[in-house]
Amino acid sequence: MVFAPPHTVFVILSFEGPDVYSQAGGLGVRVKGLSRALAQIGYQTYLYFCGDPDLPGEESHESGRLVYRRWCQWISARHRGGVYDGEEEKIRDWNTSLPPSLIDNVIAPAVEAGRNVVVMGEEWHTSWSMNLLSETLYYRGLRDRVVMLWNANNTFGFHRINWSALALAATITTVSRYMKFKIWERGHNPIVIPNGIPRASIQDADPEAVADVKAAAAADHFCFKIGRFDPDKRWLIAVSAVGYLKRHGKRVRLLIRGGREPHGGEVISHAQHQGLKVIHINSPAEPAELAAVLRQHPEADVVNLTSFVSDAMLGVIYPACDAVLANSGHEPFGLVGLEVMAAGGLAVTGATGEDYAVSYRNALVLETDDAIELVTELNLIQQRPRLAAAIRRRGRVTARAYVWQKVIEQLLLRVEYAAAQQAVRLPEVGSEYLRPARRRTRKPETSIG
Template sequence: MRESFSPDNTIFVQLCFEGTDPYSQAGGLGTRVVNMGEALAEQGFETHLFFIGDPDLPHEESRCGGRYVWRRWCQWISRHHPAGVYDGEEGKLADYAGSVPRFVCDRIALPAAAQGKRLVVIAEDWHTAGALCNLSDLLHAHGIRDRAVLMWNANNTMGFHRIDWRRLGFVATITAVSRFMKHIMWPLGVDPVSIPNGIPARMLKKPDPKSVRALQKAFKDRGADLALLKIGRFDPAKRWMMAAEAVGLLKREGVRPLFLVRGGIEPHGGEVMARAAELGLTAHDIVLPGRPSVEQCIEAVRSAPPEADLLHMRFFLPEEFVRLLYLCCHAVFANSGFEPFGLVGLEVMAAGGIAFTGSTGEDYVIPFVNAISCESSDPREMVAYLRWLNENPDAVASIKREAARTATHFTWDAVITNLLNRIDFIASRA
């Protein structure tokens, strides 16, 4: 019988352009890989992450008692491209695909094989596909390809036209973050293994009760009938217009809404704010310097002009404050029209909040049981469900309980158990 993968016999390698540094983050991918790597290391696995790092930080850094090693790659290129991970993208792509495989083979894979250990490589998104293929060739040339499991994961469809699917499918097992993504990829001639995303276990911890009371009082002091929240990039696919129009409908019906938003720097943000004004919503920008405390964030909400229906939080949001908002708001709009997985919705559920999701990649949602799922782009659908929640307080309490319970199945510890079972199967058919 084949030996299972364990910390005693397995080393993990993560390949990803995005990583832990602010320089390395353009979305949620960096958070995903770092949280996964930390969870693997905390379970005892030696884990290595290769990412496009800040050129001014150390090339190598370790965490979790030395079990999790970060290697900042392409720093010599990044030094000439200060705008972030994807600045100078083509040069970084070529350097990464050419140099990372050699380093992994010589410095990690060959020593691991000499010790009787196996290698599991998880590569993320299109930028790493070439590197993974090159690594497979090197391992084969050294006669140790059978000591490694290579996996390539799709978090979204970006860059799919740049991938040699035939070669990638030959050398690696292709995975995806949801059944939705799996089905999208079938026409490409691949049949991915679905392995969900995860959240850190700390997300399950309930916010400080004193802070909960303070934020709820701030909402009450503002006279808000409904406190609503939307966080995400200003991307049309996130259906910001739908959310704004739903809030506008509520106001016209005589409801006093408080719509808290946190977007990005994308141009669509201007269109959203212009539409909100057309709908009769009064907006106010909240700007705080540096990294404010939770107390400062709450006070900023409380003391904003009383006539404001829409508070645009244009400042750094501490994780503790975000989780507080998730719990205290009557609903959190994570209503994307295209969502490969939908991590925000899951984070809302972990905090015990009410998530309004779309109906694409959110595999964790059971509509009206642990969240609210919107099937259309019609803002009247959101308004109808908000009315239903307002009229059914017992349903609200039940959804919140089920949401928190569901989230426990998607912590990284739980996802890694899933992952290890998949890896055992993948290795058995090699």
């Protein structure tokens, strides 16, 4: 292994991060899982992100191998609405203050200690800082010891990126073949490295809690949808399908968790016009509380969870539901679908960036924006429970192929290519870090006669 843990430091730059304040979508989940997995493998890892202003500026995890550095906190203290509140001011502060601090406090000491550094920038917010970082490293004579990758998780902000400058500063990567095509349209050919999920997410929730929530729903179709209130997530199609099923005599319960986006008002209004009864509640902390809410409000067709839903709760909700509606029309990767598979749930995905999803094998894949297609698929899994069970089993198998430890194996091989592309001097790796070839020993031949 060229970039072995003793010789390599990883740095991840991302506006989103592990704090509740810092999570607005899949990016925060991605960097949280990736940084923790790198540290668990043995890499010294630094995660820079726009963190909660009330938490420490620096925080260590994984026996000191993972260091959180919360940036722009003085701005976040005046913008309490989440990571993208005060976005432009944070970008300016990030570009001005982060590159020199990163070089002085992480990169220069690592190079002096004989290590190489891998810097991974995430999304358009970090594109300018990647350029500034590369230029400063050249000026200080350190550029040939740093591998720089910039990753696109979505098309947000593409119009603001100086693509030619970014391609000179870093090797461009993305998370799916669908996103690769989107970047082709900008004149560049990125490397695809998929997203991953924590190994710990592949586990069975308490079966009693799952059964209790499912029984409390008391529905022919019990579904869940989580994500930003964004038209690309096809919320209106999901709600239309639920309304259709109700008008045709089916008992339907739809749990939803969106964000603060304006489209949320349109979603709720559309549900009401579909004849659906909507209630709004704070997200329960325990499965028993959710089951109690469902029993107390049997008239509610749509239950809108208005606050953060913990990973532990999601681990119960996913398998308790008949289907989790991750039916986006534009999905760069579709991390929710993988998380559903890992928890033993049944994912309904779109057909864009979800490279891992194969219809009727490990998921239900919607090919159109027609609500009737979703209605048909929901009826299918109700009428064919053995098929639904098989999809859940195969989904779990798929999830195991995307745990972060396996994705990082791909990442490290791509880092070697990026290092060659950027003329980075490689560390001198001792023989103890090279995997020895297996020797086959011949069995002694037995004598005959």
